[in-house]
Amino acid sequence: MSQLSLKRLEKSFNEAKIIKGIDLDVTEGQFVVFVGPSGCGKSTLLRMIAGLEDVTEGEISISGKVVNDLPPVERGIAMVFQSYALYPHMTVYENIAFPLRVEKLPKAELDKRVQAAAKVLQLEPRLQHRPGQLSGGQRQRVAIGRAIVRQPKIFLFDEPLSNLDAALRSEMRIELMELHKRLGSTMIYVTHDQVEAMTMADKIVVLDAGLISQVGSPLELYHRPDNLFVAGFIGSPRMNFMNGTVTSSNGTSLVIDLGTLGTLDLPRSSKIGAGQSVTVGIRPEHLKLGAGDFTLAITPRIIEHLGIHTVLYANLPAGENFIGLFEGDPKVEEAVAVEIGFALDQVHLFDQAGLAVY
């Protein structure tokens, strides 16, 4: 049974419509990630679930109960804020105990729960310190501690790692995933970082301009993106796109004219009429040096040597960016043309409206 369900959810600020009708079901124990570019409404959506923003239209229900008009505490949620939002004048202990003090929990029970949370988050030696004396990662853990003492049904995270440096971020990512395993509660996590989404999520919800672009497991989104937006957003470095025109289709294959790059004969059963413009996508990591099913020549502008990978940045004749990612340290040089190819079964095709054609 779904634990959280959103039905035709909408949100407007004055005239501006931020959330434009969202339907979503989350089952118990899932780790769901809302991902999207800045301003896509992901944080607003999370704040609506938390009860910090009113619902303009539609319905939010948690465990089968409509919670539109309930305050956060009665929804059974706890939230971790991007900025941590710790109370600077209280010790770590008091910060974690705050929700329980509000609840007026007996002292012994309160102490037991705070100690348990501190143990899980390895904050025991820090309990008597103030937030100002803690490092970024520790502050983040205090914020999480304040969320777990209430034993909520659903955890909400609003870009919790975006203030940490890169090394700490990947460390906290692992910690959060372990925490999810241990607690087994539902977690909803907002981020603009698709790497976080890919690594942590059971289910990714890609948002674009207030609408759900696609929902699926990380690998579903990676291998079968529904549209141009998801294809470009998921995957790093991002997918290469080439504009083309369909010249003929016969029910088993499409012939696509890519201009100066040549002609691509793609096995697709779809009947896109001749003359329609389409977009061909190929991920940088699916390119091979040397000839493939389709071969083209690029002149790298910049080369990044990462040891494990080598990344080529080039421009296509039409001016679009083109990125190639190759394993190891192959012999390539800046401003020297190389021949690269790819297999046809790795190609993504999108029609005029930007929808994927399989």
Added chain:
Amino acid sequence: MSDVARTTEVAAADSPAIVKPRKRARSTKAMIDRYSWYELVGIYAGMALFLFFVLAPFIEGFLVSLKPLGLLFSTPYSFLPVNGSFDAYFTMWQSVPALGMHIFNSFFISSVVTLIVVIIVVPASYAFARFQFPGNGLMLAGFLAVNMFSGAVLLIPLFRLMRTLGLLNTYWAMIVPGAAFLIPSSIFLLRTYMMRIPKELDEAAWVDGASRLYTLRRVILPLAMPGIVVVAIMTFIGAYAQQFIFALTFNSKTEFMPLPVGLFAFFGKQEVVWNELMAASFVGILPVMIVIIFLQRYLVAGLTAGAVKQ
């Protein structure tokens, strides 16, 4: 500090045998805080000049309080108290027996005004800092407009108001207008301070189940303490300074008179007892000093450090 150490090290490495790293007296200070001797002389000279202008009346007042009355009218005038003494500080209590009462009244009126202002201003500023409600901009502008009138302009309407309410010749006649004129600017001040407290703290408390009042009491109040103390000090000083005009107009009973009006008792029929008058003024300022020193301990800076990542 480590930078300095490094530069000396580098310098030593560059010319190993010749130059010994010289010890510098000011080396513990950051580069930006270092001044050469003539800059320091200039800075202190400037401060001394400024302070002299500000403090000159007080210095002269204090010197007058030490002089015997005869010396005050000597020509040529002598600024230095020749055979001065603290006699005036003892005789003033006999010349004006109600002096202690006046000082207490001043202190009492200012304290009550401060208390009223703080009790009203804290929730009001919180509301203005956090809530969007129709007319909040208008109300703030209204408060600012009230501040543009000095109390003196409104004396006559205020007098009629006090008479209608039956407050003339009571402590309230000085307390109520005093508080009323000090509230608007305090709301402005504290509202700005509270707006600097991150809104996420309110939201976090709200998500954790705290009511607005609980949040105000447990989260906002402790964090706004430095701002509240500033408001309290400003209000206390303001109330002390402005009570003269209200006391003079709305009160004719000696037992309720605050110090500024009470000082008139030193104006005799024949002569003014200047030295005792000055002595009484200085003793009268003492409570203000004590209150400020007491409250200053709560002016802790950087209390919000670590609340949110900035």
